[in-house]
Amino acid sequence: MLKNIRSHESYLFFVVEQLDELYKDKTFLKTFYFEPIIWCSLVDLSDTDELLKHRYSSNPRGRKPRNPCDMLRSLMLMHYLHVTSVDQWVYTLKTTPILAILSGFSPNNVPGVGTFYDFFNRLWLGSSPHLTNRKKRKLKKPRKKGKKNQKQEPKNPKIIERLVKRTLKNREIKYTPKAHDQLQILFQTLFVHKSADAGLLGNTKSLSILGDGSPVITGGRPYGKFLCECRKQGIWNCQCQRQFSDPDADYGWDSSREKYYYGRSLFMVAASDSPYNLPIYPRLYRASKHDSVLFVSTFHELRHWYSDWKIGEVILDSALDAFPIYEMLEHYDVSAIIDLNPRRSKQFQHKQMDINLKGVPICPIGREMIHWGVNQKTYRRKWRCPAVCGKWTCPNPCSESEYGRTFYTATKDNPRLFPRIKRDSQEWRKRYALRTGVERCIKRQKVDYRLENSRGRSSRHWNIRTYIIGMCQHADAWIKEAKKNNFEAINPIIQSLLSL
Template identity: 40%
Template sequence: MAFITISLNIGVITLFGHWQTHSEYQQLLIQNVLLFYQLDKPRVTRLAKALSKLYILDLDGLKPILQPYYSNTGAPAKHQPEIFRSFVLMSELKYHGISDWVDTLKSDALLCSMIGVSPDDVPEVGNHYDFIDRFWLGENPNARDSLHPFKRKPRKKLGKNQKQPPRHPGIIQKFVDLALQGKTFELRPERLLQQIFAKVAVEPSAKAGLLGDTQKLGISGDGTCINTGGSPYGIRVCDCKSKGLFSCDCHRRFSDPDARHGWDSYHEVWFYGHCGYFLSVYNPILKADLPLYLRLVEAQRHDGVSAIVALAEARKLYPHFKFDRFIGDGAHDNYPTYELLNAWDTKAVIPLNSTNKGHFKFPPPVKVNEFGVPICLEGLPMINHGFMKDRCRNKWRCPLAMGKINHCSHKDQCSPSPYGRTVYTKPEWDQRLFTAIPRGSKEWKTEMKKRTSSERVNKRILEDYNLEESHTRGKKRLSWWVMIHSTNIHLDVRLKLSNFSLLAILDDLMTKVA
């Protein structure tokens, strides 16, 4: 089939050159793809999901975000929204190499029409890499190699589900103190990528109702191991080998200078790369998991440290959202985290770490078990009867009066009232044990099930969108692809909610033409 070349020089002239608006792109997409639909309907049908994603992906909000990072002088930049669509389509179609992808675009007029360019005006490989480099706010974005000491993989293995401990004692408390002062890492190089993701993915999903009530969000946080495509051995630059020294610790050149060895507690192996820490939201109606905040940190960083940074930055990134609950695993079970969440009026849903169960910061006024549940005279855990918000305390009732048991030998001694004995616990006694949502309650168990949302988001990025298969090296490019894949995850859920398909529009037009 002969390639159809269509001019797409429509848009508003700015310092970007021709910025194609979303409505103009949608009109041109329908016009161009309709021609292919008439000539090769099966192929367009196979690409229906990708077409529908790009059709609803509104990039108009990118313009004010990107403008400060382009010069007002010289030749105007062009194809900014088109290059972004190119990355999204590349992710959707599981292409891992930019060079191969650009070659594919140049030989496929349909794919060109999908991103909004003609085959003779495809952005080059350098344009794609420049796009990534431009929005990474770290120093020397073009540096690919770096010298640093060679460190061997640790030999000692940790236990199953055992996390690496924080490298610096008291570091979580220090980060909490900074967060309570309103401080965040404003110089972090991925700051712009997070803003882009919030604008093109999270905010449209929030407007569509995918996040639920944004004034009462329940968010999950978890870390995941990300293997780098760089070698952990590096390249020797010393002359030790010529002297007969084959095992030296001299500086070596590494293609991923930020990668380090970290412990993968799930697979019980040491890995070489980075750790991703993501915050996500679970939609129970659609049974969908949506990433909210994305950050790559050092492979050996403890999740408890990453959580403080993530929560502080996410609150600043989404000032109009209210985080009502934070759900994390046992790695987040520490007093500073509860202190921070309590100060922000965010309910903590965190299981007690098995190594810390039963440890009280202050002795409670009533006898409780290791989960903070009061124990009655019969030796049984009392039944939670809700949180009294006006008096900031949890109410617990007698298990006999609540119908949980049929007989109690201490009934007369405990309370002769048919209502049964009532006990109250206050979070201020021990924020870790006496949480606002009582441990073991029905609400607690319901919320705790949502914790796996963050794990499923990790799986979507790593496996469904094949992050590691691309063998990407460097925190900059890994962060870029995490953002692009996460954007696709939001588009997946938006399509699922709306049941939208571009094919319906094309079929309607075909009927009218006929």
């Protein structure tokens, strides 16, 4: 049962009191631990106990649990310092008193490894660290390979269309509870909303988001552990069930490295107008699922979690260039900025008029028609004869009018062919250039915070690591903002400690 949970200011008083007692000379703190102290002071986790109290027993008897605020802060500090092992982190806390103090623990009373794993169970709503049964048949590695920087097509070409139809059929958002929901609640309440209030995510009344998938290699083996006696009998290619340390992982295609990998796919949703490429909703799926399939389900979940926000724009790469996705976004009044997939791109026809890949009508003599304005409410564009507008004589005029032939295109007729922002226009190129922000966000997770360096073997492990790193990304943005203002927003208690 949680009792006497201290406020963030009480935590800061504890840190200053302990550090004053431990270090008389503050030069050491300012030289080696200046940023970690500022970083921890900016992260207010005082609401964690209210968000997690239902995960603790209401029985007043028994041993008093650790403060969940301190446990979460310690995990964040662990990832901030690039420690990937809980055992190593506990040893670090016991041998480095200042890190124990910054976590919120007394140097002579540091939690053990088991306490951290108990806290993992409180963050994970599943009954098991895995989402599926550990015993199953061995997965066969696919033989068909893709090309460089080309993601493989979904196994079922109609799957995206079916998913979108199912989504649009239900007017109300029907969300099925997931095992990672508690992590998302903490991440959203303690970090995403605070960054949004500080203006670090852009305009939440018309939010522009980015989405992309990336491979995450697991520490589990794809072969599993044999449970049968077939090998002793000389049967080497048996189809019996095996036991897997990471049963939720499977094979996926890594287009950048041109090879198959065994693990998961991290689909990241980030804010495009964020100066720090901050994540909004990280989601882990099976590696075999295509990015377009992941986006449909992720967008559905995103609307559930951020129902009070209005998504106004989605920027995606060519892997998600599917007509049903355009239809879904148009249904929810969202502007789609998606690069055309060269494998699906060709010259189209609309109302017996040829349309090029830029969405521009082509007149009978092969010239692009001239754009002559757009209705911003209906996104209906007007096109005029290039000869009349350019004041040159057409060898084969298609209209006797002095005004010349006109043609109209509308987004509702074909949202892929005629997006709200004209494809290949200066505005479109400017908005699409922001798409690399999600790649930088994923790079922060996988390279800067070494997401794959851990040899995790469960969905619980990977989800906790992904969300904790996401929290650290927001905290990093807060300290950068504080630096811009010469640390004026830092609590006076910490300012007095570091003589700011």
